[in-house]
Amino acid sequence: MYRTRLGEFELNENEIITFPEGIPGFEELKKFAVISLEETNPICWLVSLEDENVALPIIDPWLVEEDYEIELSENELHALKVEDPADIVVWSVVTIPFGKPEESTVNLKAPIVINLKSGIGMQVILEKYELKHPIKCRK
Amino acid sequence: MLVLSRKVGESIIIGDSIEVKVLKVDGSSVKIGIVAPSNVRVYRQEIYKNVAEQNKQALTKGYEKIKDIDYLKEVLKNVDKDRR
Numbered sequence: 151m152y153r154t155r156l157g158e159f160e161l162n163e164n165e166i167i168t169f170p171e172g173i174p175g176f177e178e179l180k181k182f183a184v185i186s187l188e189e190t191n192p193i194c195w196l197v198s199l200e201d202e203n204v205a206l207p208i209i210d211p212w213l214v215e216e217d218y219e220i221e222l223s224e225n226e227l228h229a230l231k232v233e234d235p236a237d238i239v240v241w242s243v244v245t246i247p248f249g250k251p252e253e254s255t256v257n258l259k260a261p262i263v264i265n266l267k268s269g270i271g272m273q274v275i276l277e278k279y280e281l282k283h284p285i286k287c288r289k
Numbered sequence: 290m291l292v293l294s295r296k297v298g299e300s301i302i303i304g305d306s307i308e309v310k311v312l313k314v315d316g317s318s319v320k321i322g323i324v325a326p327s328n329v330r331v332y333r334q335e336i337y338k339n340v341a342e343q344n345k346q347a348l349t350k351g352y353e354k355i356k357d358i359d360y361l362k363e364v365l366k367n368v369d370k371d372r373r
Contacts, residue, residue, distance in 0.1 A: 155349070171330060175341030190358050192365055206347050207358075213365055225327040244361070245347040251357035254364075257347070260340040273340065275332055281343050285364055 154197040155205035156185055166199065167264055170229070173273040174260070176204060182271065184208070184241070184264070193244065196262060208241040214256050214285055220276060222263065231268040239264050245282070255282035 152159050167182045181199040192213060198204035211218045220240060222230070232238060241262040246254045258279035264271040295301065300310035306326050313320040323331050 170328070173344060174337055175344040190362065193358060193361060203348075205349055206344065207349055209365065214368060225330075228327040229330075243344060243347045245343060246349065246357050246361060249357065251360040251364075254357075254361055257340070257343050260343070273344075275336055275340055281339055285361070286368065 152183070152199045153202050154183075154185070154199065155202055156187065156195055156197060159183070159185060161199075164269060167269055167271040169271045169273075171272060173262070176201075179204060194241070196241065196243070207244040207246060208262060209244055209256065211240060211242040211256065211258055211261060214242075214283065215258055215279075218258065218279075220261055220263070220274070222274065226263070226272065226274055229272060230263065230265045230270050232265055233267065237265050237267040239266060244285075254285050255280075256285060257281055258283045 152161055161183055165183050167184070169180055169182060171177065172179050176198070179198045179200050182196055183199055184194055185197050186194040190207075193207050193209055196206045196208050222232070230238070241264070243257045243260070243262065244254060245257070258276075259281045260273050260275045262271060262273050293301065295311050297311050297314055300308050300322075302308055307329060308324040310322040310324075311319060312322045325331060
């Protein structure tokens, strides 16, 4: 049983993702899980299993950028222990300014990359894309 | 802070596995080559700092922003629709 920002969850061993380096700003936190909630779908949550104050909203980046592409370096592939690219999932962190959801942005520059098979994750930093990609509203 | 001088083509070794080499100097700009093991991640300092800052901004208090989340859900739904 894990206590997180979004409540208590029972998690299987294979749902626990280890970020060996933490993520920038939270380098000391190594264990996370991706929680998907019916009420917030398609927004999911990257929650720390070590600090119940830490939960980041995340979405599928292709939802906002159809042609999004990421290229992982040899080092990153190695650190993630990637054997099959199909094991990889990619998430982008969403920033939702309090009370101003219309100003929400998606961090396409630093996607959260997770190898579901090895249970290893990292936030990689890409050369291209914006740190604050606006979520465009339909007029 | 350790300060040392290097010429172009010279390097420094950090620990026993990280090498930092000065490749080119052009005015106030220096081109550096880095050899490091795969578990050592190397970033431009300001970019790493910006990402850390953005992560902290994205931190939510969870359900306290449920109205904002509802709004965003609608927007994302429409983005999705537009594509089809």
